[in-house]
Amino acid sequence: MAQYTRVSGVVGLITLQNPPVNALSAVVRQGIVDKVETALSDPKVKSVVICGQNGNFCGGADIKEFGTKMFGPPLIPMIHSIEAANKPVVAAIEGSALGGGLELALGCHYRIAHSKARLGLPEVTLGLLPAAGGSQRLPRLIGVPAALNLITTGRHVTAAEALQLGIVDQVTDHNTVDAAVKFALSVAGRSLDARRISTYPCPRPSDLDALFEEVMQKVRQSARGAIAPVACVQAVRAAATLPYTQGMEREKELMATLFTSGQARAMQYIFFAQRAVGRWRMPSGASWDTSKPRPVTKAAVIGLGTMGRGIAVALARAGLSVVAVETQEKQLLEAKQAMSSMLERGAKRRGGVPALGLISYSQSIQAAADVDLVIEAVFEDMALKIEVFKQLTAVCKPGTLLCTNTSGLDVDQLASETPNPELVVGMHFFAPAHVMNLLEVVYGPRSSPQAVATAMQLGKKMGKASVAVGNCSGFVGNRMLKLYLEQASFLLEEGATPELVDRALEEFGFPMGVFRMSDLSGLDVGWRVRKAAGLAEPGEASGPSARIRKGYRYSPIGDLVCEQGRFGQKTGRGWYQYEKPGSRVARSDPWMHSFLEQYRARHGLVARSIDHQEVLERCLYSLINEGFRILEDGIAAGPEDIDVIYVFGYGWPRHRGGPMFYASMVGLAKVLERLEHYHQAHPDVPNLQPCSLLRRLVASGSPPVHMWREVRKKLHSQL
């Protein structure tokens, strides 16, 4: 709703009231319409200020209303009536003015923002476009190039940037409502002819066609099949080429297509999933609302390889005091240099001061004596990690949380080597750790809820989507990835090329196909893991047993490629060839094609034609099937956890909502049928056998994603 008061005798103050972000629900819209009318019809009122309750202007349309029947006054006429008012209306922007919130502010005649406010049109991140006039007013106000940038990326700008761009008229460090009221008093009675943005001509750059062509090309390339960014460009083009009313018609048309699209549903699902994972729950029943995190102001990072460096930088950026420990002097000096330039580059990009002073460096683990939390980031080797944990136990003050950065080692085994296993959790960061926005917080059966709460809060402070998951080999992300990689290798054996597989996955929306991605991360990492697990065997054995391990189908192709010293980009050769070691542009490699032909010939395999659909079904459905197993095992609390992990950590296209959401969009019955089909065709691949939760969900009528937890609970209670 909205509250109305008269202040300073002549200013009508309208306060939006819908905690926590004053979203424009039907009741709020009705409130605004009513209170604006009251203010405009009151002869004592000379000007109006619109603000939001609790230091937050407005987080935009109420996203929860999107899937439901819309009630209440629509946004567009509401904003028009504000703009058409004959008394000045001033928006007092604190907190955020996003989406419909900024569109409301653009309908006002003036905008005053607090210096800490954030403004933006993030609709594109929800699969939409700013369709309450935002796509038509913003270019008229700040010009086409700047508006295109904001609308197609959805990025939030600071008050300072908003002032520079001309979105706001004034920025204050003091009470924003007071400043807006003062401003409203100063402009009372002034002509508003020049303040109605919809009446402005849209500034037309001379090279309009070239500009739109360039932006459209860029957007199509980075959108990877997402339709909203393309529609955003089309809407801004309408602003630049059509009169306002026709532009509004075009905006409406484009929005109608987006609003009901599966992509918008997927992106809105991810918006809420990202928030839902913060409400974590452990199988013991302990949860986010019953477990209080410990304060962490000082942390240590042990081991300054690639991961350790990124983690230490991310901690310092989050404002923590960091002790960075590396026992090798040369490594320590290199790390110090690299981390300083990472911090400097980051500060330059974001604006601000690099947090160099927050990091102290040491060669001795003793330096971790007084920290609240340690993140061990040494080499992925259990014996080494156990040794480091022993030293930490001897050195650290009692109660220090011991976290291990591992991508799949047994957190519980490590915990059992310490006298206080309840203080041990896994923190699986993704490389580069100062850039990637995902963190898997891994709890073992003995991790205390407080340790989990602390790691989750720290992850949030570091700006990462943090997901609490149970302990198993590969946790959630890598456990599922293993099956995806495995299918990709099988497809090569059966006749596909790396190019074909990658093209199918990139057309689906992944930024890189599986083989290009493996070349980027380094093929030797997985090879080492397979050797340690007794899977990779040296030499080019032939015959049926060469492709069987532990009774099941195994593809040694990746091992053979590594035996050639082809580790990907870093060696200039992998699944593709590169101009030189370290180059990034993957080029098709005739060596690989003849290697695959020889491999098939040696193993008596006859290449067959494989299409994109088979690539997608085999790679994605096997990964999804493992996702269902993970839910069944209780390793992830719900499908949202898996989807957030995949969208934030594994490049799953956001507009497809994550693997579990995607499965529900495809139809669970179809996924089940295709898995059954492929399992019949490949009975030596047990992972293709559909898991019982998937079968159970199909048997219960394929309920929507948010109901899967219930079905799983019933399944468990019957076991």
Ligand SMILES: CC/C=C/CC(=O)SCCNC(=O)CCNC(=O)[C@H](O)C(C)(C)COP(=O)(O)OP(=O)(O)OC[C@H]1O[C@@H](n2cnc3c(N)ncnc32)[C@H](O)[C@@H]1OP(=O)(O)O
């Ligand atoms: C007719 C169609 C018109 C469409 C135009 C639009 O306006 S589309 C919406 C555009 N707005 C946005 O995309 C903003 C979304 N919100 C945010 O980015 C952030 O919430 C925030 C405003 C920057 C605040 O961030 P903060 O970290 O402080 O809080 P949370 O993100 O945790 O949010 C708190 C709870 O509020 C819920 N929520 C936030 N925004 C909305 C919204 N627009 N509609 C409905 N609900 C919203 C959010 O889900 C949190 O609630 P939970 O119960 O915890 O999920």
